[in-house]
Amino acid sequence: xxxxxxxxxKRNNLEVATAVNALWLLSLTIIYHDVVFKEKSxxxxxxxxxxxxxxxxxxxxxxxxxxIKLGVGGYMEQWVGYVSQDDVGDADYSGIDVKSDGEVIxxxxxxLDNGMTVGVNVQLEANSGGDMIDESYMIIKGGFGEINIxxxxxxxxxxxxGPVAYxxxxxxxxxxxxxxxxxxxxxxxxxxxxxxSTNVEANGVNDSERLTYYTPRVNGFQLGVTYMPSSSEDSxxxxxxxxVKSDYVSVGANFNQKxxxxxxxxSAGYGTVTDAESGAGADSEPQATNLGLRLGxxxxxxxxxxxxxxxxxxxxxxxxxxSITYSSGPMGISLGYLHGEREGGAAKAGQSEADVxxxxxxxxxxxxxxxxxxxxxxxxxxDDATVADDEHxxxxxxxxxxxxx
Numbered sequence: 506x507x508x509x510x511x512x513x514x515k516r517n518n519l520e521v522a523t524a525v526n527a528l529w530l531l532s533l534t535i536i537y538h539d540v541v542f543k544e545k546s547x548x549x550x551x552x553x554x555x556x557x558x559x560x561x562x563x564x565x566x567x568x569x570x571x572x573i574k575l576g577v578g579g580y581m582e583q584w585v586g587y588v589s590q591d592d593v594g595d596a597d598y599s600g601i602d603v604k605s606d607g608e609v610i611x612x613x614x615x616x617l618d619n620g621m622t623v624g625v626n627v628q629l630e631a632n633s634g635g636d637m638i639d640e641s642y643m644i645i646k647g648g649f650g651e652i653n654i655x656x657x658x659x660x661x662x663x664x665x666x667g668p669v670a671y672x673x674x675x676x677x678x679x680x681x682x683x684x685x686x687x688x689x690x691x692x693x694x695x696x697x698x699x700x701x702s703t704n705v706e707a708n709g710v711n712d713s714e715r716l717t718y719y720t721p722r723v724n725g726f727q728l729g730v731t732y733m734p735s736s737s738e739d740s741x742x743x744x745x746x747x748x749v750k751s752d753y754v755s756v757g758a759n760f761n762q763k764x765x766x767x768x769x770x771x772s773a774g775y776g777t778v779t780d781a782e783s784g785a786g787a788d789s790e791p792q793a794t795n796l797g798l799r800l801g802x803x804x805x806x807x808x809x810x811x812x813x814x815x816x817x818x819x820x821x822x823x824x825x826x827x828s829i830t831y832s833s834g835p836m837g838i839s840l841g842y843l844h845g846e847r848e849g850g851a852a853k854a855g856q857s858e859a860d861v862x863x864x865x866x867x868x869x870x871x872x873x874x875x876x877x878x879x880x881x882x883x884x885x886x887x888d889d890a891t892v893a894d895d896e897h898x899x900x901x902x903x904x905x906x907x908x909x910x
Contacts, residue, residue, distance in 0.1 A: 573613040573625065581607035581631065581908045584673065586683060590899030593687035598899070604682055607631030608639060621647040626657075636739065640712055653717040656738060659706055660717050660729025661774035662697065664757030666797035667704050668808040668828035671839040672865030672879030673903055676702050676810070676826045680861050684883040684899030689892055691819075691847060691855040692885070698817075699824035700845040700859055703810035707753055707776030708791040708817055710736040715753070725762030731755045731776075747782040750791070754778075759797075768801030791817040806830040819855045822846035835869035853888045860884045873909040878902070 584604045592598075608631055614624030624646070628639040642655025673679045678695030686692055695701030698709045715733035733753035735744035744751050755776030762769055776793040797810040809827040814820055828841035841863045849856025860883070867877040884898040 571615060573615045573623070575611045575613040575625070577609065577611060577910075579607065579609040579628075579631075579910055581605075581910075582905060584903050584905035586901050586903030586905075588683050588899055588901040590684055590897065593685065593689060593894070593897060596685075596687045598685045598687075602683070605632045614644065619647075621645060638739070648721070650721050651719040653715075653719075656712050656714055657717070658711060659715065659731040659733070659753075659755040659776065660719065660757035661731065661755035661776045661793065661795065662704055662706050662711075662757070664727070664729050664759045664772055665704050665774055665795050665810065666759060666770045666772040666799045666808070667702075667810045668826045668841050668843075669799070669806060669830050669839060670828060670841050670863060670865055670879075671830070671832075671837045671867040672863060672877045673881070675841045675843050675861045675863040675881065676704065678702055680859075680863075680881060680883040683881070683901040683903065684885070684897065686885050686897045689894055690885045690887045690889075690897055691849070691857045693855070694820040694822075694847050695845075698820050698847075699812050699814050699822040700820070700847040700857065701824075701843070702845070703795055703797065703812040703824050703826050703843075705774075705776075705793045705795050705812045705814065705824075707755055707778050707793045708736070708750065709814075709820060710753065713738045713753075714740075722761070725760045727759055727761075729757040731757075746779070748784050749781050750778045751781070752779040755793075766802065768799070770797070770799040770801075772797040789816050789818065791815070793817075804831055804833050806832075819848065819850045821848040835871075837867045839863070839865045841865070849887075849889060852890065854891065856889050857885055857887045860886075875907040876904070877907055878904040 582605065585601070586604070587601050589599050609629040610626065611629070612624065612626045614622050616622050622645070624644040626644060627641040630637050630639050640657045642653050642657040645652040667676045670676065678701035681692045681695045681701060692700070694709065697704065697706045697711050699705065710733070713733055713736050715731055717729060717731040719729045720727055731754070735749060735751045737744065746752070753776065755774065757772070757774040759770065759772035774795045778791050780790045781787045792815045793812070795810065795812040798808065800807045807829055811823070811825045813823045822845065824843065824845040826841065826843040828839050830837060830839045843859070843861045845859040847855065847857045861881065863879050863881045865877065865879040867875055869875050880902050882898070882900045884896065886896045888895070
């Protein structure tokens with residue numbers, strides 16, 4: 506009798522879990538429809554509702570037998586390069602330089618008895634003079650898709666297919682680390698903004714606390730929706746929506762499929778922000794859009810992407826970037842170009858344009874170690890009448906090692 510009671514209780518628990526899971530799967534189907542066809546004001550409720558349903562499914566399941574065990578990974582890049590550029594006033598930026606970038610990443614996951622996976626990801630900056638934690642967030646995955654909660658990039662940013670580069674980046678603002686205008690021509694807005702990248706975020710905000718849902722990939726298509734209360738990072742303070750911009754909403758979508766002998770990847774993204782009632786955040790609702798395309802044919806690849814900022818103030822502008830790649834076995838070559846713009850403020854104050862060319866090569870040395878080099882040229886120009894020297898140009902040759910662990 507005791508054995509029968511245990512079996513029956515286990516069966517009942519399983520039936521409850523199955524019923525709850527079926528409920529939130531049905532609800533997520535409705536949520537997917539709402540995300541696509543309703544206005545952004547409903548997206549916050551949709552995401553919160555989907556999270557609550559997933560939580561209900563987790564509660565209904567029996568606890569997993571093992572706790573999460575964190576693993577350690579990450580990357581390190583060390584670069585040595587020579588830069589040649591004209592003096593900027595009394596400043597001389599030409600010469601040899603050494604630059605570093607790296608992160609130590611702690612992550613782990615566990616699978617619950619109902620089939621859902623719960624994981625964590627914490628990224629520690631290896632080279633930072635400020636905030637040492639880059640991103641930290643929780644991951645919940647299952648047949649319904651994936652939810653990210655915490656400090657992480659948006660769906661618009663993560664789902665974008667930008668140009669491929671085999672050396673230092675030219676679509677991420679890395680060129681500003683090698684060619685310096687000394688502040689005479691604005692380099693503000695290189696990262697996540699059109700002056701230096703097609704990988705953009707609404708209002709240029711990055712790594713703030715947010716909630717993101719990704720659908721399963723179906724026939725090559727996937728959709729992602731992100732809600733972020735405010736631009737605050739590493740803060741649990743409730744935003745005053747009358748005083749600061751708030752309720753950031755972004756959508757990303759992409760398609761990834763093989764068609765005959767060709768690999769096709771297409772992406773699109775849109776993000777916007779609600780303005781404040783008064784103060785610096787009033788009377789503007791920044792918008793960010795981006796598009797990307799990658800085509801692969803055997804060893805060759807063609808990549809192009811564009812991005813645009815509107816109603817963001819001085820950072821408004823458009824970027825277009827593209828690259829051609831060739832890879833065979835451990836080696837690869839890429840040729841890339843980016844044109845970025847920053848409109849500036851009144852009377853073109855802070856206005857600037859960037860034109861960047863990169864010829865890069867890589868060679869895998871095995872065991873996660875890759876040698877890479879870039880020959881690059883970056884030119885910054887401005888129509889700002891207050892700037893005496895309206896052009897700065899620099900050429901750089903950089904080589905280094907990328908190590909993944």
